[in-house]
Amino acid sequence: xxxxxxxxxxxxxxxxxxxxxxxxxxxxxxxxxxxxxxxxxxxxxxxxxxxxxxxxxxxxxxxxxxxxxxxxxxxxxxxxxxxxxxxxxxxxxxxxxxxxxxxxxxxxxxxxxxxxxxxxxxxxxxxxxxxxxxxxxxxxxxxxxxxxxxxxxxxxxxxxxxxxxxxxxxxxxxxxxxxxxxxxxxxxxxxxxxxxxxxxxxxxxxxxxxxxxxxxxxxxxxxxxxxxxxxxxxxxxxxxxxxxxxxxxxxxxxxxxxxxxxxxxxxxxxxxxxxxxxxxxxxxxxxxxxxxxxxxxxxxxxxxxxxxxxxxxxxxxxxxxx
Amino acid sequence: xxxxxxxxxxxxxxxxxxxxxxxxxxxxxxxxxxxxxxxxxxxxxxxxxxxxxxxxxxxxxxxxxxxxxxxxxxxxxxxxxxxxxxxxxxxxxxxxxxxxxxxxxxxxxxxxxxxxxxxxxxxxxxxxxxxxxxxxxxxxxxxxxxxxxxxxxxxxxxxxxxxxxxxxxxxxxxxxxxxxxxxxxxxxxxxxxxxxxxxxxxxxxxxxxxxxxxxxxxxxxxxxxxxxxxxxxxxxxxxxxxxxxxxxxxxxxxxxxxxxxxxxxxxxxxxxxxxxxxxxxxxxxxxxxxxxxxxxxxxxxxxxxxxxxxxxxxxxxxxxxxxxxxxxxxxxxxxxxxxx
Numbered sequence: 193x194x195x196x197x198x199x200x201x202x203x204x205x206x207x208x209x210x211x212x213x214x215x216x217x218x219x220x221x222x223x224x225x226x227x228x229x230x231x232x233x234x235x236x237x238x239x240x241x242x243x244x245x246x247x248x249x250x251x252x253x254x255x256x257x258x259x260x261x262x263x264x265x266x267x268x269x270x271x272x273x274x275x276x277x278x279x280x281x282x283x284x285x286x287x288x289x290x291x292x293x294x295x296x297x298x299x300x301x302x303x304x305x306x307x308x309x310x311x312x313x314x315x316x317x318x319x320x321x322x323x324x325x326x327x328x329x330x331x332x333x334x335x336x337x338x339x340x341x342x343x344x345x346x347x348x349x350x351x352x353x354x355x356x357x358x359x360x361x362x363x364x365x366x367x368x369x370x371x372x373x374x375x376x377x378x379x380x381x382x383x384x385x386x387x388x389x390x391x392x393x394x395x396x397x398x399x400x401x402x403x404x405x406x407x408x409x410x411x412x413x414x415x416x417x418x419x420x421x422x423x424x425x426x427x428x429x430x431x432x433x434x435x436x437x438x439x440x441x442x443x444x445x446x447x448x449x450x451x452x453x454x455x456x457x458x459x460x461x462x463x464x465x466x467x468x469x470x471x472x473x474x475x476x477x478x479x480x481x482x483x484x485x486x487x488x489x490x491x492x493x494x495x496x497x498x499x500x501x502x503x504x505x506x507x508x509x510x511x512x513x514x
Numbered sequence: 515x516x517x518x519x520x521x522x523x524x525x526x527x528x529x530x531x532x533x534x535x536x537x538x539x540x541x542x543x544x545x546x547x548x549x550x551x552x553x554x555x556x557x558x559x560x561x562x563x564x565x566x567x568x569x570x571x572x573x574x575x576x577x578x579x580x581x582x583x584x585x586x587x588x589x590x591x592x593x594x595x596x597x598x599x600x601x602x603x604x605x606x607x608x609x610x611x612x613x614x615x616x617x618x619x620x621x622x623x624x625x626x627x628x629x630x631x632x633x634x635x636x637x638x639x640x641x642x643x644x645x646x647x648x649x650x651x652x653x654x655x656x657x658x659x660x661x662x663x664x665x666x667x668x669x670x671x672x673x674x675x676x677x678x679x680x681x682x683x684x685x686x687x688x689x690x691x692x693x694x695x696x697x698x699x700x701x702x703x704x705x706x707x708x709x710x711x712x713x714x715x716x717x718x719x720x721x722x723x724x725x726x727x728x729x730x731x732x733x734x735x736x737x738x739x740x741x742x743x744x745x746x747x748x749x750x751x752x753x754x755x756x757x758x759x760x761x762x763x764x765x766x767x768x769x770x771x772x773x774x775x776x777x778x779x780x781x782x783x784x785x786x787x788x789x790x791x792x793x794x795x796x797x798x799x800x801x802x803x804x805x806x807x808x809x810x811x812x813x814x815x816x817x818x819x820x821x822x823x824x825x826x827x828x829x830x831x832x833x834x835x836x837x838x839x840x841x842x843x844x845x846x847x848x849x850x851x852x853x854x
Contacts, residue, residue, distance in 0.1 A: 345834065350833075351833070354826030357812055
């Protein structure tokens, strides 16, 4: 198990190098630069100075190595000195658009917002989805199975960009129960959480239901019944544990997605989270910012997937780690 | 041969469906025919298929209503052009405009129909690309195995970890201007208008093939260890023959099912991109663009509800139908449900 975790972690490093390099090169291939949309177009000298200040005039490979933090400069008498900062010490560099801030600053401001919105939506999705899926599987053939399954399907098919405006029109503008937008007190969080979480609640309900339906006909459930265990024990202690596995493996990428922000929900409610910065900075060619956010997303995804795989083994003793 | 099969299955039908046909020593139905029968028994899925066919027909026939020869015989409400501007700003639904009008006085019904067409087109082409790339990639990885397999699948892992929205955005930004210029020069200025749509196809297709590749790879991996592949190889069959004759036909079920599930997700993805202003460029409109347009007009003084509710409802109904269809196909092709 430890060997497996170490092996997976060893894979994370090279993967991050590839991902950051891809993002870095792809962005540089795009026409336009970070200084194109200045309010007053800068004179050629100023732009040249700006490009030199941010090392944008160097060859691409050198820029990348500098970004990662593996660039050495010649020091005066003799010898070499590593240029400070870089990805390897967790420094994402300066933002080219928000000139006075580093990317780390902006992430430090925006990430907690996205994290709390994502965590709330995740709790909503699990809290609604698991009981709903469990219930519809157990009550097979009753009216509440059909009602529950239809509900799960409905919330999957109404995308966030439809749910959001309708919630705003009805609950915020017409009845004025909740604020329309922005991110402040707990009341501000209700509509965005619903908008973001309902869809995933539906997905999880369906996964949970399918898991239960797959597990219930197995032989060990029959054996448990034959032993005379109570129905509650069978369902909760024996069936649930295996049936929840698909939900567990779906939770990893889901959590990474939710935590790094859903741009649609953030832009709908004008919430200053990561998603807003990701799209805006890609449009304005804020290179270090985009690469930084991409790397952040990739780290989250890889770590969460690892946690999911480990949790999988804890829940299902038949899984063996290679 | 064919006659024998139809008469046998007709008999089997009387005896209570395909499950019974194996019992009395008849020729069993081929897996695909058995699956299509199982599909035809699912009412929700068949109804969805009929509904989708109706929508597609409507989209195809809609522009005909504007033809001068017949438009005078039709109600005025279905003869508007999706791009014609008028003075009638923000008209609520009325006999002249069944679904109301938008900020430029354009008829929402006609915009909805053409937008649904574009959303569909993007979904079909995106899913088609995921089919092409994903099946080839996964089949190669699973069939070659060993080092090739790990290289190909690691590439898929890496692409999974990249936020696809960044990829599509960069693609649109890098290629749109040159492609537009090229199309305008080579064909016409009307062709240049389609540059962003073309890029959207490529972008969405190139990010949606990953799951398909994983599924196909797993399937091929287990298929190629089976006896009939070894037998074919022992008889001297080449790689291309084995892939084409033995592996790809056996993948059909899994691929059809996943394709039906990819279509709605590509459509949803397109609507997100258009919502963010990265997808369809005006004057063309997809459902996502229409919803974004409606959401942008929400304010505290007046709500133009029809601008959100109708395109949103259309998108939701389409996704619902496609999901029912996908579920029906999956249940029909799933080996566990055969014979039930």
